Amino acid sequence: MTVFLSFRGEDTRTNFVDHLYQALNQKSIHTYKDDQRIKKGKNINDELIRSIEDSKLYIIVFSKNYASSSWCLEELVKIMECQRKNEHTAYPLFYDVEPSEVLKQKRAVAEAFAEHENEEAAGKWREALKEAATADGHEATFIKQIVEALSLDLRSIGFNIDEKLVEMESRIKEVASSLGEGFDDVRMIGIKGIGGGGKTTLARAIFDQIAIQFEGKSFIENVREVSNASLFGLKTLQNQVLSDVLNDKDFSVSSVYDGKHMVKRMLHDKKPGSRIIITTRDEQVLVAHRVKFIHDDNLLSDKEASFLFNGYAFGREIPIQGYEDLSRQVVRYAAGLPLTIKALGSFLCGKNEPEWIDALDRLKTIPLAETLKKLKLSYIGLEEDHKEIFLDVACMFKGWQKDLAIATLEICGFHARTALKVLEQKSLITNYDNSDSHKCLGMHDHIEEMGKNIGTKAIKCIRFYTNKLNPYTVVKGLGKMKELRFLSVVFGGHFCNTESDIVSPDFPNALRYLEFNQYPFRSLTKTLLANNLVELKMAHSKVVQLWEGGERKVFRKLRFLDLSCSMLSILDLRLTPNLEP
Template sequence: MASSSGTVPSIQKNFKYDVFLSFRGEDTRKTFVDHLYHALHHKGIITYKDDERMEKGRNISDELIRSIEDSKFHIIVFSKNYASSSWCLNELVKIMQCHNTIDQTAYPLFYDVEPTEVRKQSGAVGKAFAKHEKEEAAERWRNALSEAAGLAGWDNLIESSITYRHEAKFIKKIVEDISLKLHSINFSVDENLVGMETRVNDIVSSLETGYEGIQMIGIKGMGGGGKTTLARAIFYHISIFFEGKSFVENVREVSKGSLSGLKELQKHVLSDVLNDPNIDIRNVSDGKNMMKKMMCSRKVLVVLDYVDHIEQLEALAGNPNWFKPGSIIIITTRDEQVLVAHGVHVDNIHNVNLLLDEEALCLFHMHAFKREIPNQMYEELSGKVVRYAAGLPLTIKVLGSFLCGRTKREWENTIERLETIPLKETLEKLELSYVGLEDDLQQIFLDVACILKGERKDEAIRVLESCGFCAEIGLRVLEQRSLITISSDGHLLMHDHIQEMGRNIVRRLHPYEPKRHNRLWIKQEIEDILVNELGTEATRCIKLVDSNLHPAVIMKGLRKMNDLRFIHVNTHFGEVDEADRYLPNTLRSLHWPGYPLECLPNTFQAYRLVDLAMVRSKICQLWKWGEYKVLNKLRFLDLKYSNLRTFDLGMTLQLEMLDLRECNDFLELHMPVTLQKLKFLNLSGSNVSNLNLALTPHLEKLTLSIKDMRHLPNGICMLKHLKYLKLKSCWLLEQLPEDLCRLECLEELHLTDCSVLQDLPNNICMMKRLKYLHLPYIGVKKLPEELGLLEGLKELNIEGACISHLPVSIFQLKGTHNMSLLYPKDPILKEVCNRCFRF
């Protein structure tokens, strides 16, 4: 394989033969050497054996010399009479000359003689060599025998010499060793495996050597990402260790839901593993019985490439008891759930990582220039192509092959075209994953590709659920099928080409009529539709960012979009006359950061609205003149950093999330009835004084930052489901109630910058589920002595706090739970903690 670091590999000589056999015919031709030759041949190792390869009528000496020069490895079978033949000794001299080059290697094999007998020409070897003592070449032959006998070979793998009792086992070991060496060579020079060596080694090293059970290995990833290439490389790398092997390509395409297709695949596996092309299978059920009966007697390696349905695995690898212990089944798929459903352990499921930039450049150069180093005038263009491919091997290979031999101008035209017209071959392969989705999953996928890529997962779920989709399950399925990924910080990610494929699906029916697309995301197209009032009922979703359009133009342009369910707009300026204010009543999710008006249009009934987000907006009340509209479907309300002053929760009985953080003018939250579904409430930065949390019995996450708050709100200790509580900058809060310990589900308690707070309740240790206790910049000087009884505590943060003493019980937690303690202010305490805790 070409180096992933971009270095040029050494030039490898091409050999006609893999192995040359040197032997004394009368000793071994019809016995050991014959068995060895056929074993090598059976493994596909091209082997020269003089009575098998020499062409009649040609000079024998010249033929052998050329064959020795044309062989990568030389196996010298030293037997009792080997040294009696001047022919063998001349072969040996030539072999040792070749061995001393960098390309060829000789291996001695001692057949019923000891290595010392060959090295010193003693014993039976000495008797055989005695007749050559007076010949001119004797010294040269002696040196060749001594040098060859000193090489690493096969003298002690079974015993110091071969006996007939060990021949079969010994030959098997020799063939395995040679196969491994040939595999390593071929792997290192195969340009199609650029970037694969590390990936192969990672999976091979994870295999449990000597494991007596059946190992099922899954390789998953997006289409065109290199799953098949990786599986084939692993197959080639380890297949020599198995008694039977089969690589089944494109299971999905061959089966296609057809029983006859599955039957053919079963026949394929059995024919390969049993080396019998005449296998006959009547039906799939018969095939299962035959596989169970015939394969359990041999250790096999089977690769099932591109599986997309559990039925295929049930037909081809239905049960571990079909196979002999030590067998390995490798399955490649785009759908992780297929692997899980078949019982593949999560630790045995490997993701295919896309190529790194250097690896991608190397692979591209191999296809575009047939070498690693490109013409200098193409370096910059090569970089542009690789950036477009974004690490996807399929795209890199297609573009490399297409651009091979073309002029610089043709390269430039191709790259320019790619910016507007997707690469058809890549999109077609990627779309196979989309075609296999259920209808609702297809819609979720298109929403992510066109609108929601890059959004936080929880925000995307709100939008999708607002539009009637089972979002959490849907996103999980898309992730399992390698169509999306979730970043470590919780954002939705999607490979550029998968996104391109999804957007192409939306646009291709009417490529020149954006007004007929069901999703709009291109700024120029959206602005043209809105300015010219070209909207239609076809439009379902709009995402318009960084636009300078006046809100009046936007609202006027929406009037014909009578089936719009989602809109995201972020214009921040402009007043709109009352008559021009408009939003479609069909909206289910409305995101307008920076909304420039003080209220929603009075004509907007919002009877379908589920999700309303107007961050940093000027809105101070939902409707003008205090009009009261019950929003029966509203579940998510996000008005943080807005000018909102008051809100009546009686309008939103289905509300689950209310985020009013940093609404500095917010004074009053009316709670006329119990809100059974409210789970998230953030009022940090507000000045609410009438909060009654007894009316929110299912609250799970609460954040308060009320500077004038002296006591916790009524009912807070009744929140049996509360998991997260954060009190920030509550400067007048002097104490916490003793019954705070009743929050039995609490996992995180944050008391940040509560400088007047002097004590924590002694019974805080009763919060058995507490994992994170953050006390930065609080007035507490001493922690409860029984704090160490919080056995689940993972992190204690006392940054900037005046604490100078920690309970002894805290240090006991370190040894059992690997707890972290962060930022003690006191220098002496900090030194102690440095020795005991992770910082």
């Protein structure tokens, strides 16, 4: 956003205009001040015309000799022409001259204009002077008043938003409602959400909107990456903050410790009102810093996602003819995540239909690397047991009732309630109510995809449902999964046990939860240790005795047992001393 300064150099350049120009620059208001204009020329050049057209605001500094310059008058005609368009605004300032003198061209202004009386353009120049003198601007004496008034107007005109991000204005208004009025206090606002969900874009738009009202401002991106990049990462961030806020690009701190105290000392005398906007995936970061205003950055709706994707893929709001269904498939895959939408839109831009189809087929088996990399950052920072539970949710517990998932995870030896809360705070899982108003575990499709991509390296949980495969096929190889701790095998059909005398299958000794309905064997294998099992469910099974060969192993940790509708007729409770009712 540019402000254009129109003035008569010999009257004001070395005093009023120079001070005004410096004050505007200190406010980071980009200002065009033409110091190289040809004084005796009558026609302003094309570059100057473009500068006027590209500017949104104009400051016209009327002085006693302003009207003596045909160059200034031509500038004024062009400015007023742009002023008639809604997106341009002119502000007349009167330096050592009265507004009525400009309006009616009297006294000093009349004397300055006298030499133009016979000019062909005299008529349009007079009209421009009248129009400018009556413009809805500011008749201000002090530069500070001018700059403050201009800052407020700049705020209302607009700010930098990715034009492809539809509905951004409503999101900005929602967060801006927490900013308060006047900015005389210190307030922190948090924006929390999934990686790649558009938090930084939203924060940047808000920053661009309000920054003009602050004496110092700084926008720090990629804090994690910069701070972890090297030993000097935090110093780099401190230097940027101080350089930006103090408007001193050569500023440098000697150490992180000195930088911390320097920030406090050098910013102490700045205007006290401030706004700090923090974006994070981890809500606990905001809670720990006592941030009262926390906004969840919601994912895009289908409509928003379609507009965004089409903007990147086709450069327009709707797909080109013949690509409507393919576009819908891409948007469905992206599941409202801006990072994925933009990446796929940019990748597919300009490609033909077979290439689109190939890309979509690839996504079914190979997730988008850029998305997985971004999402994996939240996983990397987890404690080891929380990583395990995250992978369990991604691979199996997504969609489960929360209470049931907690109970099952506790069986596996985890502190599940705390862990699930942490995962929720870090935007890795969500909670939602199902049709029966039970709380269930949710997870974004791409986070699930990321988790499964990690989890396949060492399988620890299996939940298997089938009404087609033979149970004997299912159990093959289970004994080789040494780290398997959760196994749930549910058959939807009925299988005749024609192989009941076959030796029982090997189960890994790490198992803590074993569910196997319609278990087709007569017992558990001798090789299975009884030390770890906490829950055993074998309803409708062919079990006639717990242990193969009449072994009497004790289930010391077993708390839950379900052998309903099985062929077991007698159970020695001494083998299960810790069963719960």
